[in-house]
């Protein structure tokens with residue numbers, strides 16, 4: 352039996368540094384039986400540099416790695432993200448535009464012994480004129496008031512309201528690198544891999560680098576980005592494309608200054624629908640990250656850049672934009688022989704619900720907890736890893752696609768094609784059919800395979816004005832007075848929270864100053 356003693360991570364983007372720091376913090380060489388973690392990154396090939404909105408799981412990940420929250424806020428230029436505001440996605444049945452809706456990270460309020468509020472909201476017992484998210488959580492109103500999710504005095508990584516962060520991808524990778532090398536014993540090689548040598552079984556034998564000669568390990572983690580140097584190019588693991596479900600395959604990205612140094616920072620991502628895609632708008636401390644994700648089958652690159660610049664207006668004048676090409680999909684066997692692909696090397700989902708970094712976190716969690724003690728265990732461990740990762744991709748595709756097929760936008764071929772039943776996976780069609788007569792429930796999902804909780808499906812469904820008709824079962828929901836008391840209590844707490852929680856920009860500046 353050959354013990355696994357050394358892991359070599361290839362790539363120094365978000366995937367590479369998150370993986371190296373996570374594995375080192377969980378399996379470090381300092382402990383008996385621990386492993387040595389090394390990372391090789393090219394000094395000449397830059398990181399993708401987008402990917403600036405995270406998922407709520409990031410708090411646990413960063414706490415596990417041992418980062419300090421204030422230092423993270425200061426070092427990564429980070430701000431708080433409490434959800435996503437979808438602008439111009441909802442159309443009335445007549446084709447008119449309805450402003451926006453919010454997908455919050457907070458769960459719907461549900462006190463023990465009290466009724467589940469969703470059926471009562473569906474049966475019009477909720478507060479008049481409030482959307483589902485506004486009626487069942489305080490978070491919509493907190494973000495509308497520009498508040499952060501916590502007070503300065505709250506414990507690190509803890510907050511009354513669930514949240515993630517926005518961050519500067521380049522600064523985040525540099526922060527993780529410094530932490531990994533100084534605190535966690537990660538060894539960094541600045542070198543470009545020129546050739547991958549395979550052994551007689553087809554596994555990776557050695558990586559030949561220009562600057563450092565051959566590098567060897569027991570297990571290789573491919574975080575080389577879209578190149579997929581090890582998993583895709585050297586091992587030839589096939590790609591499973593999802594381009595017939597998720598059409599977007601290009602993005603124009605820009606970094607935009609604030610018009611005033613003290614401009615308010617929205618504590619959420621803004622996703623605005625356009626003629627052939629949507630724009631993201633992410634507020635960091637000293638700039639915005641903005642981009643237009645679009646389908647090259649439905650518009651030209653020139654027209655897409657024009658749409659982005661028109662959307663931004665005067666602030667975009669003279670600013671450079673960068674074009675990024677991609678395809679939705681994943682490697683069929685992200686763990687193959689002695690190589691695990693993590694990050695863009697393993698797959699890609701367009702960033703509508705910011706799943707990229709969350710998928711890296713999932714891979715790290717699985718890798719650390721399933722970590723094989725001996726090389727002979729690679730195959731069975733790989734089977735478990737691959738089953739979970741592939742299932743996650745498939746369920747994420749369903750969730751993202753749901754945004755496109757529910758909008759009722761039909762103002763361009765892009766939106767018409769997105770609603771074509773042929774492009775909607777059968778698993779999603781089934782869900783939507785059932786949810787016409789009852790709302791989503793946790794039993795619709797296999798929890799280990801899901802990234803999104805049932806509440807996220809509910810927020811998006813009802814934000815998009817999907818109709819679940821409960822009238823035939825109206826008599827089952829006879830706790831109307833209790834439900835209405837709960838709805839009123841949520842509004843009372845929302846009013847209090849808006850006064851209690853600090854302004855978002857003031858909060859991040861105070862945390863950064865304290866670091």
Ligand code: FAD
Nearest residue numbers: 362363364366393398399402544575576694695702707708
């Ligand atoms: P990269 O950042 O591309 O890193 C690749 C690394 O490999 C580099 O260090 C490079 O030097 C190294 N490398 C490559 N070749 C060699 C070689 N021959 N030798 C040595 N080293 C080599 N995710 C989110 O969670 N939220 C978002 O909002 C989000 N938005 C996105 C928007 C767009 C338009 C795109 C394209 C992606 C977005 N993502 C988002 C995904 C996110 O950007 C990625 O998951 C994340 O940045 C990880 O990238 P990576 O580390 O896999 O690859």
